[in-house]
Amino acid sequence: MERLIVLRCPSLAREGQEGEELRRFAEVLTTVVRRCPFVQPVRLGLAVLPARAPSRFFGGERAVCDLLTDDLSDLLGDKVSLGAADGLFAATLAARGGLIVPAEGSAEFLAHLSMATLRRPELAATCQRLGVSTLGRFARLDVDRVIERFGTEGVHCHRVASGLEGELDGLRDPTIQTRLAALDEPPPLAVQPTFFGGTSLATERAQAAAWRVQRRFHPSMVQVARLRAGHDPSERAVLVPFASIGDLGTEALAPWPGQIPAPSPMTVLSTPEPVELVDPAGTPVTVDGRGLLTGVPGQIHLARSPRPDEVAAWAGPWPLTTRWWGDRRRRARLQVVTSSGVALLLGAEHGRWWMLGRYD
Amino acid sequence: MAEMGLDLRRAVFVSRPRAGWADVAAEMLDGMELVVLHPPDRIPHGAARVLAARARERRAALVVIVDDPRRWPLPAEVTLEVEGSSWQGIGMGDGRLSARRCEVSVRGRHGKVRERIVPIWLPSPAGTVRVVSGS
Numbered sequence: 001m002e003r004l005i006v007l008r009c010p011s012l013a014r015e016g017q018e019g020e021e022l023r024r025f026a027e028v029l030t031t032v033v034r035r036c037p038f039v040q041p042v043r044l045g046l047a048v049l050p051a052r053a054p055s056r057f058f059g060g061e062r063a064v065c066d067l068l069t070d071d072l073s074d075l076l077g078d079k080v081s082l083g084a085a086d087g088l089f090a091a092t093l094a095a096r097g098g099l100i101v102p103a104e105g106s107a108e109f110l111a112h113l114s115m116a117t118l119r120r121p122e123l124a125a126t127c128q129r130l131g132v133s134t135l136g137r138f139a140r141l142d143v144d145r146v147i148e149r150f151g152t153e154g155v156h157c158h159r160v161a162s163g164l165e166g167e168l169d170g171l172r173d174p175t176i177q178t179r180l181a182a183l184d185e186p187p188p189l190a191v192q193p194t195f196f197g198g199t200s201l202a203t204e205r206a207q208a209a210a211w212r213v214q215r216r217f218h219p220s221m222v223q224v225a226r227l228r229a230g231h232d233p234s235e236r237a238v239l240v241p242f243a244s245i246g247d248l249g250t251e252a253l254a255p256w257p258g259q260i261p262a263p264s265p266m267t268v269l270s271t272p273e274p275v276e277l278v279d280p281a282g283t284p285v286t287v288d289g290r291g292l293l294t295g296v297p298g299q300i301h302l303a304r305s306p307r308p309d310e311v312a313a314w315a316g317p318w319p320l321t322t323r324w325w326g327d328r329r330r331r332a333r334l335q336v337v338t339s340s341g342v343a344l345l346l347g348a349e350h351g352r353w354w355m356l357g358r359y360d
Numbered sequence: 361m362a363e364m365g366l367d368l369r370r371a372v373f374v375s376r377p378r379a380g381w382a383d384v385a386a387e388m389l390d391g392m393e394l395v396v397l398h399p400p401d402r403i404p405h406g407a408a409r410v411l412a413a414r415a416r417e418r419r420a421a422l423v424v425i426v427d428d429p430r431r432w433p434l435p436a437e438v439t440l441e442v443e444g445s446s447w448q449g450i451g452m453g454d455g456r457l458s459a460r461r462c463e464v465s466v467r468g469r470h471g472k473v474r475e476r477i478v479p480i481w482l483p484s485p486a487g488t489v490r491v492v493s494g495s
Contacts, residue, residue, distance in 0.1 A: 202393065209391020210372045213384050221384075223373045242372055262363045263457060263483050296453070313447070315456045335457050337447050343457055359447070359457060 001086040001166045003051040003103060005064060006042070006095040007032065009072075011079040013045030021045070024075070026180050031071050036064070041180060043173030046092065051084050061100050085109060087166020093117055107163030111136025118157050119170060123150060135161040174240065178214070210242055265345050265357025272354035275346055276301035276308070277336075287332045287348045291319035300336055300344075302355060310339035317348065364482075364489050382407035389414045389422060398425045405433045439467045443477060449485070459485040461492060 009028060012021040025044055032039045032047065035058075039049040055061040065082035072080045083094030085101035090110055094101045101109040110117075113135050115124040126149075132138050139162040146158045159165040214222045223239040277285045280298035288294050301308035317332035332348040333356075343359035372392075377384040381399060388395045389411065397411075412434055415422040424432050429439045442462050449458030462482045467475045479492035 205391040206370075206393070207391070209388050212390075213374065213387045216387070217377065217380055217384065221374055221377065223375060225368045225371065225373060227368065239373055239375070262487050263460075264363060293453070313450045314453055315450045335450060337450055337457075341445055341447070343447050343450075343460075359460070 001106070001163075003061075003084065003086055004088055004091040004166075005049050005051045005054070005061060005082060005084045006088070006091040007039075007047045007049070007068060007072075008081045008083075008092070008095045009045045009076055009079060010081075011045070011076065013043075015044060022179060023183060026183055027075060028072060028080075029180070031075060032068060035067065035071065041176045042088070042092070042171060043176050048088055048091065055084075065098070065100070086163070088171060089160050089166060089168045090163065092171065106166075107139070110161060110163060111139065118161065118168065120153070120157060123154060123157060126150075139163075174220075181215070214242055263359065266360040267358040269355060269357060272347060272356050273303040275303065275344075275353040275355045277311075277334075277346070277353045278308075286351050286353075287317050287319075291317060291332060293317060293334075297334075297336065300338060302344075309342075311336055312339045312341075313337040363487050382411065385411055385422075386414050389418050389420045392420060394421045394423065396423045396425065399432075401431075403431060403433055408433045435469045437469050438473060439465075441465045441467075445482070459483060 007028070009025065012025045012028070015021050021044060025041070025047075029039060029041060029047060032049070036049045036054045038053075039047050041047050051061050051064070054064045058064045058067055061084040065084065068082055069080055081095050081098045083091060083097065083099045083101070085091040085094040085099075086103060086106040090101060090106035093113060094109065099109075111134060115127050115133055115135060115138060117135065118124065127133070127138055132141065138158065141158065143155065143158060146154050150157070153169075156165065156169060160168045210222045222242040224242055225239055277297050278299050278301075279285050279295035282299075283295055285293055285295040285297050297311040297314050299308040300311055314334060314336045316334040318334075319332050334346040334348065334353075335343065336346055337343045344355055345357040345359070347354045347356045374384055374388070381397075382404075385395055385397050395415070411422060414420075424436070426432055429436070429441060441464065443465050445460055445462040447457055447460050449455045460482050462480050463477050464480050465475070465477050466473060481488070481490050481492055484490055
């Protein structure tokens, strides 16, 4: 996990009516850029920089933090704190106390912190009732139980609390870069997104093009894809605005129970469409309590098509049972190929079929 | 697409630019090496000409996805069309979708490329995109 230094300016964390905080935060970034060109804003009053290069150059992470504190003292007085750790979540919390958490020590550091640091009040409240009040105790919960109780979001928090994942969703303000860029002054160079994985001329040109489109049309128009763990295709790929990116698509994907192996559908419907599935005699086919089909699929009728299609092949159903507070949500997945060669991913829930995606 | 080998760190997506789609595509051609465009139903001749010229000037590749090649108002350097496809690995209640074999026709502008049909795995059982070997 990447070693990061986080810089916190608590006095600039809340936006006042004049927008003064945003301007001052831009000044902070401009100051930091002089020493560390790769600094990136996370949200108002919070910025992050990769620790490796500057600490090698300035003689250690502590030295970098001291140097930047010094640089910023004219601007902020003592209202700035810096810290270092592995991953953005731990580094942000380290910065609160001005701590340098040793490499590989993030999990241990996080273990003593309160569940409130995850910024998920419901999760924290539920865990409190279960007697789980620290990240360490939460991390020790069995991951299967976490899936059952708290779903994908809970597993994400669990991985963050365990130090397996460095970045907590929601930590970054996706608008901060564009807002900084919109200030009258040209933004410091490093505020522009620096990714595409390289620094070649072609990379720079590609970045510039994406940046121009974003400026000219709409800040959230240009997006990048990010993969994450999840049951369904719709949970596994998300598009996020170009400017708001941390480490992109680099999240190691753990095998996920209930996930249908690749290939994934090319088109994933954001709102599943109802589908009728019947056997050759016209009797509806559903999934029974044991997770088996009640009949042989013969015809499929899609919501948007005028007539039913013949089913040429099918596979499944694969059951998918998730629990939310004991309320069992029984779902199943079925792959269907129609006689015209179209392959579909269907989902069954509450005795109905839905089209979740198309293998275009 | 990531499963088939696209490096998501090197791709950006622009969803539904609506009226400005041609401008967005032109801007993208200025910087990107490859632009994949799924245009709306009506494609003005002028917009197509501007984009083709921009791609040539910038040495970028422009791939236009349309349901009928005639909808793109200019002759393309190369036209690829899926003539037929079949899924493999899935049976009557067993297996799963594992690979798809597509018959893709290749045509060049002014007959520069010999017209032929190439079988392509999209994806192959290993998840990659490649020409079906032995053909």
